[in-house]
Amino acid sequence: MQYSEAIDYLYSRLPVFHRIGAKALKPGLGNTLRLCEALGNPQHQFRSIHVAGTNGKGSSSHMLAAVYQSAGYRVGLYTSPHLQSFTERIRISGVPIAEERVAQFVVDNQALIEAIEPSFFEVTVAMAFAYFARQQVDLAIIEVGLGGRLDSTNVITPAVSLITNIGYDHTDILGDTLAKIATEKAGIIKPGVPVVISETQPETEPVFCQIANSVGADITFADQQWQLTDTGLLNGKRQVTVGETGANLPFSETTLSLDLLGSYQLRNLAGVLSTVNRVAATWPVTTAQLAEGLANVTRLTGLKGRFQTLQERPRVIVDTAHNEPGLAALFASVGSLAYQYLHVVVGFVADKDRLPALRQLPREARYYFCQAESPRALPVAVLQQEAAELGLIGTAFSDVNSALNASLGEAQSDDLIVVTGSNYTIAELTNL
Structure with missing residues (x-):
């Protein structure tokens, strides 16, 4: 075998x-x-x-x-x-x-x-x-x-x-x-x-x-x-x-x-x-x-996915935060960084209480919603709708790499891109 x-x-x-x-x-x-x-x-x-x-x-x-x-x-x-x-x-x-x-x-x-x-x-x-x-x-x-x-x-x-x-x-x-x-x-x-x-x-x-x-x-x-x-x-x-x-x-x-x-x-x-x-x-x-x-x-x-920088200019940070306290801690750390505009690539699993987690996401960011291949993944259309109800506005993508590529296309060199929401989302990044 x-x-x-x-x-x-x-x-x-x-x-x-x-x-x-x-x-x-x-x-x-x-x-x-x-x-x-x-x-x-x-x-x-x-x-x-x-x-x-x-x-x-x-x-x-x-x-x-x-x-x-x-x-x-x-x-x-x-x-x-x-x-x-x-x-x-x-x-x-x-x-x-x-x-x-x-x-x-x-x-x-x-x-x-x-x-x-x-x-x-x-x-x-x-x-x-x-x-x-x-x-x-x-x-x-x-x-x-x-x-x-x-x-x-x-x-x-x-x-x-x-x-x-x-x-x-x-x-x-x-x-x-x-x-x-x-x-x-x-x-x-x-x-x-x-x-x-x-x-x-x-x-x-x-x-x-x-x-x-x-x-x-x-x-x-x-x-x-x-x-x-x-x-x-x-x-x-x-x-x-x-x-x-x-x-x-x-x-x-x-x-x-x-x-x-x-x-x-x-x-x-x-x-x-x-x-x-x-x-x-x-x-x-x-x-x-x-x-x-x-x-x-x-x-x-070999640890990956903990406030990990994938590239600079624009800076891309990936973090496996996936619940309310984890996302609160993540964006507290993000708040200590210098950047022009914030872009957030995010995908969640479906079988958790998402509202407390979504409330930790900053309203001033530009969002790129995505969906992992896992059967547990939350459908991206549902995530986009639930986020919009909290004033989090963005575009839906079929997978995390498409979402990240789109954010890279829109971000300026002094912007910050954060990829988060689920281990399964981070796991599918091709350049992790």
Whole structure:
């Protein structure tokens, strides 16, 4: 079986969330546990850091991986969804899993897959864990797919758990209040395992404290531990000073350069710093190694789609923001940039509450609406109409590349073009 055949097999046989949404979910951890047991329980054969949250968990996972790679560790990284290649989901020290290994895993475990009938995500988690165990990584950064409590990744016992923030997303699955969503995310908190919360939020702080205390997990709110100051861009990287907050912290009085340019990354950075500090006895990192990793995340880990610049004059920025808090953070960062006119290329999925997200889009921009090829994509005519009702005026295009080309044709050299709205929209860009 070739790689393309293996991927076609997985897509055709197994329910895939990014194609059919919540219907792809398999309740509980039973399937993942059965897969792992048949594979020799690889989830117990490597040490890990578990990362959950509404927004920022992907960026935080990549930042952690980059820091530990810079410190000389052999680092596994599991993230989802992928943008352009399935192999992006499973990396060791920045190198995606080989296509041949993916194909061989499917061949070796085809009978197991057909006996258990897991979801696509459950199989990819088992594949990643088996790969990390066989390759004997020093540690693995494991990003939660959705939620936490019932997410397939939640069969590990990490050295530390990191929860970035809580916002309204997947409310049909996780709950319709921040407290309910936080309860699901907090499901990754394990007895006796420290947990770091990147952002203190009044609606969710009591939830995290109660759950952490009930299982004896030491809890740290990272934004209360670090004083981070954004001092702007220098040589194409965001400069952040790390100040004292009264505690004797190892990275205080340090200036860090971030190649992830969105100003919202400071929220993620706090969680990363607290996480690194919390497990310093297990995986020591010097200030120089920390700085090296954070300055080179995209090069070290291959992260794309986070306030990523595709070209200059006109500047084109792509960002996978796809919900209300994510889009609010994105356009707050956009507001810090100098440009003449703003052009926004945007496409959404259909199975989410779009009105709060649409309200984060600036009215003064020129819009280019588009539709991804995913079955979950919102029809572009519907998006155009809903946007118009909010005063967001623009033209409809059949795909993101046509929309981007049109914006490039209309923009002047000192304008700014932002492409956003969905992972699936960004994934279809030909020059990503």
